[in-house]
Amino acid sequence: MVASEEDVIRNIVGVARTLEGVTPEMAASITPETNIVRDLSLDSIAVMDFIMELETEFNTVIPLETVAEIQTVADLARALGAEPARAPI
Amino acid sequence: MLGKYAQLKDQLGTLRETGADPFNVTFDRILSPTTAEIGGREVLLLGTNNYLGLTFEESCVGKAVAALQADGTGTTGSRIANGTYGAHVALEKRIARFLHRRDAMVFTTGYQANLGALSALAGRDDQLLLDADSHASIYDGSRLSEATVTRFRHNDPDDLYRRLRHLADRPGEKLIVVEGIYSMLGDVAPLREFAAVKRETGAYLLVDEAHSLGVLGEHGRGLAEQAGVEEDVDFVVGTFSKSLGSIGGFLASSLPGFEVLRLIARSYMFTASLPPSVAAGVTQALDVLGSRPGLRLALNHNADRLYAGLEAAGFKLGPTPSPIVAVRLGSAETAIAFWNMLLARGLYVNLALPPATPERQALLRTSVSAAHNREEIDFAIAAITAVGEELGLLSETGAALSPAK
Numbered sequence: 001m002v003a004s005e006e007d008v009i010r011n012i013v014g015v016a017r018t019l020e021g022v023t024p025e026m027a028a029s030i031t032p033e034t035n036i037v038r039d040l041s042l043d044s045i046a047v048m049d050f051i052m053e054l055e056t057e058f059n060t061v062i063p064l065e066t067v068a069e070i071q072t073v074a075d076l077a078r079a080l081g082a083e084p085a086r087a088p089i
Numbered sequence: 090m091l092g093k094y095a096q097l098k099d100q101l102g103t104l105r106e107t108g109a110d111p112f113n114v115t116f117d118r119i120l121s122p123t124t125a126e127i128g129g130r131e132v133l134l135l136g137t138n139n140y141l142g143l144t145f146e147e148s149c150v151g152k153a154v155a156a157l158q159a160d161g162t163g164t165t166g167s168r169i170a171n172g173t174y175g176a177h178v179a180l181e182k183r184i185a186r187f188l189h190r191r192d193a194m195v196f197t198t199g200y201q202a203n204l205g206a207l208s209a210l211a212g213r214d215d216q217l218l219l220d221a222d223s224h225a226s227i228y229d230g231s232r233l234s235e236a237t238v239t240r241f242r243h244n245d246p247d248d249l250y251r252r253l254r255h256l257a258d259r260p261g262e263k264l265i266v267v268e269g270i271y272s273m274l275g276d277v278a279p280l281r282e283f284a285a286v287k288r289e290t291g292a293y294l295l296v297d298e299a300h301s302l303g304v305l306g307e308h309g310r311g312l313a314e315q316a317g318v319e320e321d322v323d324f325v326v327g328t329f330s331k332s333l334g335s336i337g338g339f340l341a342s343s344l345p346g347f348e349v350l351r352l353i354a355r356s357y358m359f360t361a362s363l364p365p366s367v368a369a370g371v372t373q374a375l376d377v378l379g380s381r382p383g384l385r386l387a388l389n390h391n392a393d394r395l396y397a398g399l400e401a402a403g404f405k406l407g408p409t410p411s412p413i414v415a416v417r418l419g420s421a422e423t424a425i426a427f428w429n430m431l432l433a434r435g436l437y438v439n440l441a442l443p444p445a446t447p448e449r450q451a452l453l454r455t456s457v458s459a460a461h462n463r464e465e466i467d468f469a470i471a472a473i474t475a476v477g478e479e480l481g482l483l484s485e486t487g488a489a490l491s492p493a494k
Contacts, residue, residue, distance in 0.1 A: 020449070045444040052221065052240060056248070061255045064231070064238040 005032065005074070008058075008082035012073055015053045016040065032074035054080060108429035111440040121145060122334075122460040125437070132432065135455045135469050136439035140304050140412050141384045142460025143334035143374050153370035160365035168362045169351070176368035183372045184339050187379065188310055188325055193341035194351060195368070197360055199299055199328030200226040202338025204233060205354030206295065206326050207266065211236035214261035218252060218292070220244065220278070222271055222447050227297065233355070236261075243271075243447065246282035253290040263292035269301030269312035273446050273454060275413030277301075280312050284321035295324040303332030303378050304412055309385055329367075333374040337363050388412055388459040391466050395457055398470035403483045415441075416453040416473065423480060424451035430476045436469055 009032060017027040022040050034040070036047055051067055058080045070076050091098075104110065116125040122142035123134050143149055156176055164174060177195060185193040196202040207230030211217045215236040219227055222243040231238045237259075242248040253263060265287055267278045280296065287294040298311035306314030311327070313319045323344060329337040340350070351357060378384070389412075396410035405417040418424040421442050428440040431453075439456075443449035455469070477483045 043444045043449075046449065048240065049221070052242065056242075056251075059251070059255075061239050061252050064240065 003080075003082055005077050005082040008077040008080050009073060011057055012054065012076060012080075015050065015057060018053075019046070019050060021046075030073055032072065032077070034073045035071055036073065036076065037071070051076070051079075104425060107425050109432055111425070111428050114437070119144075123458055123465060127432075127437070130435065132435045132437045133465055133468060134437050135457070135461075136437055137458065138300070138331040138456050139334060139458050139460070140300075140332040140388055140456070141334065141378065142458045143332070143377060146334065146374065146377055148377060149334065149370045149373045152373040153366040156369035157364075157366035162366075163364045164362045166361055167358055169358045171362075173362070174365045174368070176365035176372070177362060180363075180368040180372045181339075183375050185341055187375050188341045189319065190325065190341040191343040192347040193339050194347075194354075194357060195363060196338040196340070196354075196357055197363055198336060199326075199330055199338035200229075201356035201360065202326050202328065202340055203227050203297065204230040205350075205356035206324065206340040207231050207264075208233035208356075209350045209354040210234075210293075210295070210324065211264050212261070216256050216259060216261055216263045218249060218256075218263060218265045220267045222273070223266060223268065224272060224297065224299070227266055227268075231266075236264075244276065244279055246279060246286050249283065250286045250290070253286065253292060257290070263290065264295060265292050266295045266297070269296055269298040269305060270411055270413060271447075272300055272413065273441055273452060274407035274415045275300075275411035276408050277305075277312060277411065280316040280318055284316070284318040287321055293323045294321055295326060296322050297326045299326070299328045300331060300413065302327045304385065304388065307382075309378050309382070329371045329374070332378065333371050335367055335371045335374065337367060337371060384459040388457060391457045391459065391461050394463070394466050395455065395470060398467070399473060402470070402474040402477065404473070404477060412457045414455045414457065416455070418451045418453060418482070421451045423482070424453060427453055427476055427480060430479065431472055434472045434476065436472045438473075 013027055013030050016022050016030060026040060036042060042050060048067060051062055055062055060081060062079050066079050070079055116127055118126040120126060122139050122144050125132055125134055160174060181193045181195050185191065196205055203226035207227065211234040213235045217231050217234060217236045217238045219231060219238060219240050220243055221240040239252055241252050249265065256263065265283065267283055270277055284294065296313055301311040303309045305312050308314060313322045323342060325341045327339055329335045392412045393410050395414050396406060399414065399416060400406055407415045418427060424440055431438055439454040441452040441454045446452050
């Protein structure tokens, strides 16, 4: 079953809360547009480790070349297999 | 042009204000495998990777000097374009024989060995699975390969297995890449378990024995020998710049058709080959390694003594005793101060700062040599303990004051 973007982002926020340097306020303000590196103050290796946690959580594999293209939480949700959010009517 | 590095430049400026530059130490003179002179003072070297202490080994120097006089200072080109020297062939035969492999090819550095090996072995349709804590040369080689690359959790065969199962239906070969001993914390790969995963999934296995060649195994062949899984290891990568006291790298294998790699590995083809003097010195160092098992015993004895001494003092270290003993420190600032204070006391170690370290820890990395004597190891333990106390990192009972985080 394909998870909704909302559900996936909820899981992303859950894992982000456990990261060193990510404050509860930062985690609480995560939206699809949040930039992972800039807004969560993660260095390149911290981003790879964050994504590795999520790969386990979602039982999936994200190749490094895809990781390199992930900038926002929405990009990350898509890489984790979320169904794209419907465009507003 | 360099404006994009402004932040790093500022950080380096701040670092230099605190004392010497840990990333640009100049030794005025090297006195022995374990001592050098900096600024007119003698310092003990505890961060050289000179595991067997062979840099001044008389027979190696002799062979190198003879080759230097016979064949000149350099090859002035690549082996593909400008020809192979007898010393290259002799070294390749020697390393293959030592490792019980059919073939070996020699690279100009260990970094280039990984670059060439990974980019040549894994093609566009293949899958590379890298341990998350892999050396930069493994990551760089992977990028050059055009293969699909995934990281698995450091030293975690279950996570590797899960990923291989996930990738089972994808076309192409799967190549697992692990290291024997990891360079930052000195931890060892659970190679027997990785080999079992490899067998079950039909993947290939490459082991980088850069820090374990000459260090582990009854004959010094590395972790694969120690773990009893050499048959399962398809490719061995290693370096001549650590236990063999020189420079260069290699890829060894018994896979049929190996020779074609010489025309594919770009870091082999498009760079100058090793000077014959280096190749001759390394060939001799392999003989020394094979004929003097006492060197490995002395090395492991020194490693155990340093690890036990620092552990008893209350420091948080890497998970197991090995020739790499890393002291985990809470902050980069503490580590930088610690490093400078040790140098002032006449002890040279390595400073490792995040993000180049596992779990973003600041580390003082030490590496032990067979050439250290007991007094030198004890001097190092005393100096590190004294600075730890001075910085308030140790309690009076010898329990660490939780320096992490």
